[in-house]
Amino acid sequence: MDRFSQVFNEVPLAEVHDLAARRAEEGWRYVQILAVNTEEGIDLVYSYMKDGLLENDTVAAVGADDAVPSITDLFLEAFVCENEIHDLYGVAIENIAIDFGGMFYQLAEKAPMTVVSPEQLAAREKAKKIAAAKAAKEAAAQKEQVAPAAPAAVAGPTEEEIQAKIAGLDPEKAAKVRAALEAKAAKAAAAAVETAPAPSAALTEEEIQAKIAGLDPEKAAKVRAALEAKAAKAAKTEGKGE
Template sequence: MSAFTQTFAPISIADIPAMAADRKASGWRFVQVLAVNTENGIDLVYSFMKDGALENFKVEGVTKDDVVPSITGEFLAAFVFENEAHDLFGVNIKDIAIDFGGNFYALSQKEPMTIISPAQLAAREKAKKLAAAKAAKEAKAAAGEGASEASESSKAADMEAKLAAMDPEKAAKVRAAMEAKARKAAAQAADDAKGGE
């Protein structure tokens, strides 16, 4: 069995028709269109093979508003992959030679491959909260507040960042414990003040 080489090249949506026409004219065989859900949208990878070389062309960050041209005019077999990208990922592919109009798969949920799990959602929200807490901490430090105020606010921001990263139930318990400790310290300080009179 002979080995093959593989390359990846970035392309834009506008370059897809010319890329497909060039692959066809040069005698390349269509292999697949792969769709992947990413943080920045859907990535599409178009793969072609010839003489032991596998070429992959990657379009990154396709959104639901983007219109992607079909390559079925050059490679009819792509209709399967393009219908799949439409049904499972919501990619708006126009002029598919054999277009199932969203019925290629019998789905109970629209665009199931773009749905994020509760764990993914929690991780994204946690990252946002941490970034917000860090930004608040940096803003307070940049504002040039007094050293003790900056130190106290820095500690408070650090604690809020830690709490934001916790499970909400656990964070509520920690906050309640911190409030109880603060009340106890205030009561102790009041008692000490009365005793010193």
């Protein structure tokens, strides 16, 4: 064996026993079964080793109503982890060769490893809020990208274009044509300015949430107030300008 390596595989619950049988037939050594409590359920990680390679077969989100087949008929030593997972996580494991019937540990409460503390719950809620704020920020950025662009400024005719139009005219008529062209260009430019949408200084609720994500309530309130005050001041300034 030159060096150690490991890989992780996603495995359906229905294939746990068949995969263990193949492992046993191929000479793999059972290492452990790891349980992880997640919001979706209990993840089970079956680890086997052979020739320096550690294969971790992961069954995700095992629910309270799911029946997990025991692998102790193939790897008897797995009875320890299977009894632990049953007692600590409440996972129903069927046909354990050495089954303690829920008495592997003397516990004060059932499935204690599935109990979520207030601190863990707060951390999860905070993570959800940060994720939601991030999504809102990304959505706002995409919205800005697809927002219609302001109409391009209307450019008047260049001097070369004017000269081309008045070429060959007598001076008096040429002066009148030039004046008419310049007046028309000025009128079009003024109309474009009037119809162009004014930029909005106010932030959307999604943008505000993105800026205060992860802050404690007091600081978040101060930041929100500052943003709203800034937007109000900008709007007032725009109103005076009009």
